[in-house]
Amino acid sequence: MLLYTTAFAALLAAAPSFIPPVTAASSKRGLAFTPNETTRADDKIWVEKPTSLTWYYNYEPRPEPVYSDVSQSEFEFVPMMWGAPDSIDDTSFLSTVESLIKDQGVNITNVLSFNEPDGPFVYGGSNMEPSAAAQIWVNNMIPLQELGVRVGLPACTGGSSGLPWLQNFLVECSKLVSTENEQRNCTYDFVTIHWYGNFEGLASHMGQYSAAFPNKTMWITEYNLNEQSLETTQTFYNMSAEYFDRLESVERYSLFGAFRSDVSNVGPNAAMLSANGSLTDIGAWYLGREPTGILPGSSSAAFRPVLPRGSIAALVALVAVAVLT
Secondary structure, rough: HHHHHHHHHHHHHHHHEEEEOOOOOOOOOEEEEEOOOOHHHHHHHHHHOOOOEEEEEEEOOOOHHHHOOOOOOOOOOOEEOOOOOOOOOOHHHHHHHHHHHOOOOOOOOOOOOOOOOOOHHOOOOOOOOOOHHHHHHHHHHHHHOOOOOOOEOOEEOOOOOHHHHHHHHHHHHHHOOOOOOOOOOOOOOOOEEEOOOOOOHHHHHHHHHHHHHOOEEEEEEEEEOOOOOOOHHHHHHHHHHHHHHHHHOOOEEOOOOOOOOHHHHHHHOOOOOOOOOOHHHHHHHHOOOOOOOOOOOOHHHOOOEEEOOOHHHHHHHHHEEEOOO
């Protein structure tokens, strides 16, 4: 373990003065949509050609009007039930998704559930008790599963409270679907992960989910390295994208950074748009394009040498080995 960790630290220390190579387009990539209320033209950037993005979610049960001219088969909308409704018996989410399918002919095949239910409202969590969340799930998600819609587990925070919350939730949910004569378990189709931190922590967190939920694919619906230098953030992006694209267990992923650097709550260098709305290198890479050289804080380009493709692949592999050792 010490050998791998020391070698990793040496490679990572050398990496910041270089920009990693462009990450190839990937059909796994999606958009965690956050609207720009002042410059709505930004919202169209993500579907302009060429783009590698194939799906999106907006933390809501209804699709974004700005993408009404893009087909569901080209840019799949995934409805989300963000948190608890006013009443535990409320089934408005179910009704909305059923209407999309039956009345509007939208081919909804996947839905997402509660956003960081183990986290407080002040930090963006939906702050739900596992027992209440289980009842809401049974009321809204199970009927959708019966229609053939795939459902993801709630997306907990990347902190220590996440997995225990999910385990308690599944226990409570199983109680609700069981009878005196038959013990049943709540079913789900994929697990959903959030992570903010370095690559080594991300790989370790994913390993914990793989152990807790074997034989289930993963959707990483929010992730980024927040409040770090530009070079460190770019290195993290390329390492994580290469890792996700290579792992069969990762079904989909969406970088949390589809906004301008001057309004970013994960630090300016993690944003995919500069302060004036131009794609940064990370934004261009994420769409499967050539790097722009545009810095997050401006529209000026800055030249940096490129880290050879073999070096970044070796760095990713080394970290993965270190995490598992």
